[in-house]
Amino acid sequence: MxxxxxxxxxxxxxxxxxxxxxxxxxxxxxxxxxxxxxxxxxxxxxxxxxxxxxxxxxxxxLDQCQQQTGVYESAEADNRVQSIYENIRNTGAVERNYNVYVSPNEEINAFMSLGGVLCVNKGSLDAFDDDELAYVMAHEISHGEKRHSVxxxxxxxxxxxxxxxxxxxxxxxxxxxxxxxxxxxxSNAFFTKDQEKEADALGFQYLVEAGYNPGGGAASMQVLKDKYGESSPSGIKAVLAPGNHPKTSDRINKNLKWMKQYSGGHVDVKDGWIMVNGEKTFQPIAAGRYTDKERTFLTAGKLDKLYHAGNVPDAVIEDDTIYCGNTAVYNLSSSENGKLYVENLNKGIAKDRGEAVKSDFEIDSRREKLEKKAKAAEKDNGNGAETETGAIPEA
Incomplete structure (x- = not known):
């Protein structure tokens, strides 16, 4: 000092x-x-x-964090979080570099600390698929981008x-x-409700821009709600405190609102039904490690991506899987009536196939700012290169 x-x-x-x-x-x-x-x-x-x-x-x-939390020694786990992190960084809208690692803690949690340190618990890797985990990591990266730790x-x-x-x-x-x-x-990071809401919103933008399922946010929040109820942990060792996080059901509903907007208003989830252009299509059921609500949000998310691109093709069944074009929308179980699902989907799709949706995200302006900085740096480097090769600058 x-x-x-x-x-x-x-x-x-x-x-x-x-x-x-x-x-x-x-x-x-x-x-x-x-x-x-x-x-x-x-x-x-x-x-x-x-x-x-x-x-x-x-x-x-990073060293302080790892000493306090421990490090989960697994190349597979490390590769998984590093891959998701790189996908989010490659959106072009992330300004900082982050140090990401996995702790051996079995709780479902992650935290962003000072210095751009992102710790993800092993419990989160066990509980979430990649789309859900990507939202959780995007949320924490949003805290870092907004300097909430400071x-x-x-x-x-x-x-x-x-x-x-x-x-x-x-x-x-x-x-x-x-x-x-x-x-x-x-290891006791604390963010306000407003900061959590800001990170949720920015995290959704990173999620979809990185190519992940838009339903990953709502699905991950549903996993947290099923385990912890209406309050989720903040920080690796924090006590469950509803005072500093929005209600989990509110966070789910916010994500559903953003999903609908991302689809151009064509896809929605109401009372467990996936709605397409106001038509009830079907209600997904639990299967494998996914609950019925997780599958509902993730399936709606696939339809969101299709409508975001526009000109949605008809749904068809192939080998117990419902496809729209090349997108596998839903895997059917033996107890489900796939023909009825497809009929209902196509009824909704036929009403409006949609046009490409132009997002108006905060990260778009951040990306433009970064691109301008990169071009300015490139221009400066170019001028410097000319001087170094023997050009004499004018007095």
Missing amino acids: KGWKKKIAAAMLAAVCLTGAAAPVTVEAATTTQKILYGAAALLFVSSYYSRMDDHDGLKL SGVKKRVGLITALDVYLGGSATYGEYILGNIAANYV
């Missing part, structure tokens, strides 16, 4: 400039206005400290502590205090 004393002097100078008073020797002797200035400067300093940590201490924080850890530092650190005069002491707070936050 270079320039610690200079920061104190700067705060005092600010107080002098704004109040016209002589710089106080102690905080206790300061006026109310000066105390406010000290407090604001101290909180700004803490914010800057954690922002720098978030930007530059990724490997150190604002979260800042809230763990009270004003008195911030002032103590800022005016203490000892860089070692300040680093010790702020470092301990950050280390404790690593």
Whole structure:
């Protein structure tokens, strides 16, 4: 923490400039206005400290996380999360790089901590298929993109502590205090309801842009609801706390709303029915490791993708599987009437085959910003290359 004393002097100078008073020797002797200035400067300093940590201490924080949670030693598990992460990154809208790993914890959970560290529990890999897991990871990456961990850890530092650190005069002491707070936050990440809602919405955008099933979000939330009820865990060691997460059923309904929008309004889920252009088609049943609701959301998601592309083809049955074009929409069990399902699907599809839907996502503007930065960097590199090859720049 270079320039610690200079920061104190700067705060005092600010107080002098704004109040016209002589710089106080102690905080206790300061006026109310000066105390406010000290407090604001101290909180700004803490914010800057954690922002720098978030930007530059990724490997150190990764080591801290792994020491606290342990690492699940499985090449298959690691390859799975790394592959999903790369697919999300390849959307072109993710600005940061993340360190992703799997912990041996059997609970269904994942967390994003300072430094862009994304930890996914083994329990999540066991409970979710790739579409569901992709949504959970996209949700956590959204926390990282929005720097929610920085604002979260800042809230763990009270004003008195911030002032103590800022005016203490000892860089070692300040680093010790702020470092301990950050280390404790690593495995106890806390986000507000609004931040969770923001991460849910952005996570859905990453999910569909990465090519995953749009129903993965609703299906993953259904898995959580079936296991934990209306509140889901926050952070690897957190107690189930409904205060900091939206109700899980609300999160499911939000995802269903986004799915419908993604389909251009053609596909919906109501009372367990998959609706196409207002027509009831069928109600999926449980099969294998999937519940009936999971299958409903994932099947509707496949239809969402078809309608998003537009010009949906008729449904047909081949080998106990319902197809629309090359898309396998649903696998039938022996107790289900596939012909009836196809008839109902085609009745809905015939009403409107849809046109390609243009999404208006937040990540579209983020992607444009990144593309502009890349082009600017490429242009700068090109200019630099000309100079290095012997071109003499004009004076």
